[in-house]
Amino acid sequence: MGGTSFASSLTPSELESNKANLDALQQSTAEWIRVERTIKEEEDRGRQQLNQLKHLKDVVQSQKDRWKQEALALKASASKADEERKRLLEMQVGHKRSREKALVQLKTLESQLRGLKAMAPQPLLKELAVSFLKLERPFKEKDWLDRYQACMTILQATHAFHRRYSVAQHDVSIEEQKAQAGTVLYIGLSNAYFISVDGKNAAIGRPNSKGWVWTGAKGHLNSIQEAIALAEGKSLDFELANLPVEVQP
Numbered sequence: 001m002g003g004t005s006f007a008s009s010l011t012p013s014e015l016e017s018n019k020a021n022l023d024a025l026q027q028s029t030a031e032w033i034r035v036e037r038t039i040k041e042e043e044d045r046g047r048q049q050l051n052q053l054k055h056l057k058d059v060v061q062s063q064k065d066r067w068k069q070e071a072l073a074l075k076a077s078a079s080k081a082d083e084e085r086k087r088l089l090e091m092q093v094g095h096k097r098s099r100e101k102a103l104v105q106l107k108t109l110e111s112q113l114r115g116l117k118a119m120a121p122q123p124l125l126k127e128l129a130v131s132f133l134k135l136e137r138p139f140k141e142k143d144w145l146d147r148y149q150a151c152m153t154i155l156q157a158t159h160a161f162h163r164r165y166s167v168a169q170h171d172v173s174i175e176e177q178k179a180q181a182g183t184v185l186y187i188g189l190s191n192a193y194f195i196s197v198d199g200k201n202a203a204i205g206r207p208n209s210k211g212w213v214w215t216g217a218k219g220h221l222n223s224i225q226e227a228i229a230l231a232e233g234k235s236l237d238f239e240l241a242n243l244p245v246e247v248q249p
Contacts, residue, residue, distance in 0.1 A: 103141060106148055110135050113154050119207040121186055123168040124161045128154050162188040167231050174203045174214045185228045193217075193224040 117125070117132055125132070131150040139147070166186040171179040172194045182196040184205070192205035194214060202221040203214040217224065 103144060106144060106151070107139060109151050110139075110147065113151060115209075116158075118209060118211045119189070120158070121161075121166075121168070121184075121189070121192065121207075121212060122170045123166055123186070124158065127161075128157055131157075158189070161186070162190075164188070165231050167228060172203060172205070172214050174201065174216050183228055183232075185224070185231050193220075193227060195221070195224055195228055199225065 114132075114135060120128070131153045134147060134150040137143075165188075168184050168186065169181070170184060171181050172184065173179045174194070180196045180201060182194050182201070185193045187193075189207060192212065194203040194205060195201070199221075202217045202224045204217045204220075205212045205214045207213075
């Protein structure tokens with residue numbers, strides 16, 4: 001009742017003023033609510049953007065750490081590759097030097113073997129004809145293996161010949177006379193004994209740097225004949241043959 005009396009006591013002008021004030025208050029309140037809502041939305045958006053920035057920072061940092069590790073790994077790999085490359089280059093240089101040294105030694109060996117060719121008896125020369133022919137060809141590095149095998153064949157065959165008795169049929173020139181056909185018994189590469197086909201002439205052979213030198217030995221004809229017969233298996237009379245031996249001074 002009191003409120004009705006109070007309201008009715010207001011003048012229309014006052015009522016209009018109060019209504020205007022109330023509308024202004026409601027508008028201000030609505031504006032304040034809108035501003036507060038906008039502020040909250042901006043804060044939420046800011047927090048969201050901040051979280052995204054933090055996440056982006058973590059991703060960038062993670063990538064940075066990974067790239068750093070990869071860079072260190074690449075550096076270590078490059079360093080290892082450099083060391084391996086250096087080792088391979090050193091090995092290559094070593095192999096090149098070894099090859100050059102081996103080729104020099106091979107050429108020296110060939111020269112020595114060609115010098116010994118004159119001292120080789122005829123049956124051994126016949127056996128090694130192909131190998132000596134290979135050494136007569138111009139030296140080419142690409143043929144080193146073939147030439148090396150030829151040298152080994154000559155050395156092995158020469159060593160084997162020197163360790164055995166060998167009987168061969170070929171001509172011999174005794175003391176620079178006319179060559180005679182006959183049979184030769186080689187005692188390795190140190191001494192040789194010759195009997196002519198007619199059985200009338202005998203000789204002792206010794207090698208030198210120019211070849212084999214034959215010296216007449218008619219006084220030992222029987223002993224040489226017996227020795228050759230034993231070597232050929234034509235005689236079973238195993239007696240010691242008294243062969244002359246020449247020893248180099």
